[in-house]
Amino acid sequence: QSALTQPASVSGSPGQSITISCTGTSSDIGGNNYVSWYQQHPGKAPKVMIYDVSNRPSGVSNRFSGSKSGNTASLTISGLQAEDEADYYCSSVTSSDTVIFGGGTKLTVV
Amino acid sequence: EVQLVQSGAEVRKPGESLKISCKGSGYTFTNYWIAWVRQMPGKGLEWMGIIYPGDSDTTYSPSFRGQVTISADKSISTAYLQWSSLKASDTAMYYCARGDCARCKLDPWGQGTPVTVSS
Numbered sequence: 001q002s003a004l005t006q007p008a009s010v011s012g013s014p015g016q017s018i019t020i021s022c023t024g025t026s027s028d029i030g031g032n033n034y035v036s037w038y039q040q041h042p043g044k045a046p047k048v049m050i051y052d053v054s055n056r057p058s059g060v061s062n063r064f065s066g067s068k069s070g071n072t073a074s075l076t077i078s079g080l081q082a083e084d085e086a087d088y089y090c091s092s093v094t095s096s097d098t099v100i101f102g103g104g105t106k107l108t109v110v
Numbered sequence: 111e112v113q114l115v116q117s118g119a120e121v122r123k124p125g126e127s128l129k130i131s132c133k134g135s136g137y138t139f140t141n142y143w144i145a146w147v148r149q150m151p152g153k154g155l156e157w158m159g160i161i162y163p164g165d166s167d168t169t170y171s172p173s174f175r176g177q178v179t180i181s182a183d184k185s186i187s188t189a190y191l192q193w194s195s196l197k198a199s200d201t202a203m204y205y206c207a208r209g210d211c212a213r214c215k216l217d218p219w220g221q222g223t224p225v226t227v228s229s
Binding site: 003034038040046047051089093096099 | 147159172217219221
């Protein structure tokens, strides 16, 4: 199983919007709606930001949104804030009922 | 408050065995899944496998099947990840995380257990 494909890095200015893509195959992203996104600050454990493609857990800012088209999922962060600077990982269930993560994207707020 | 508390940092030599733990509290341990995730130094997240403590139903990633053993003791609300013969390449941070189902989001996560394997 190869990791889902994410851009290594993205950047944006405070107040702007950015989108992180996550590309897989019909055996993972394209075959189900169990796509999640996790935020990880340096030295900290990951935290779920989006689940089941587009759902936000309680307590997560509505500036975070998720979507999916075909084999590609996307995470959009609007109104960028300095605290959003972190690594972001997508994940998907596979046709083998395992889970696969993306390689991670480093978001820099410049 | 739902919490997963992991055991502390470990340093071992290649070839040694190791078992790390993840204790759940604040919820009914047997009603949720526990996944293990590896993060090698400076690298991304890798899903290792998942267990349902209620009946010990376990699924492994093909990359980790046969390399580690995932287990749980529901009497003390604790899940485990163990190695019988460590390699230097097992050096990593290991996280446990709770899932509502085997396919569901992972939330919350434990604080992580750093494992160092070095001669």
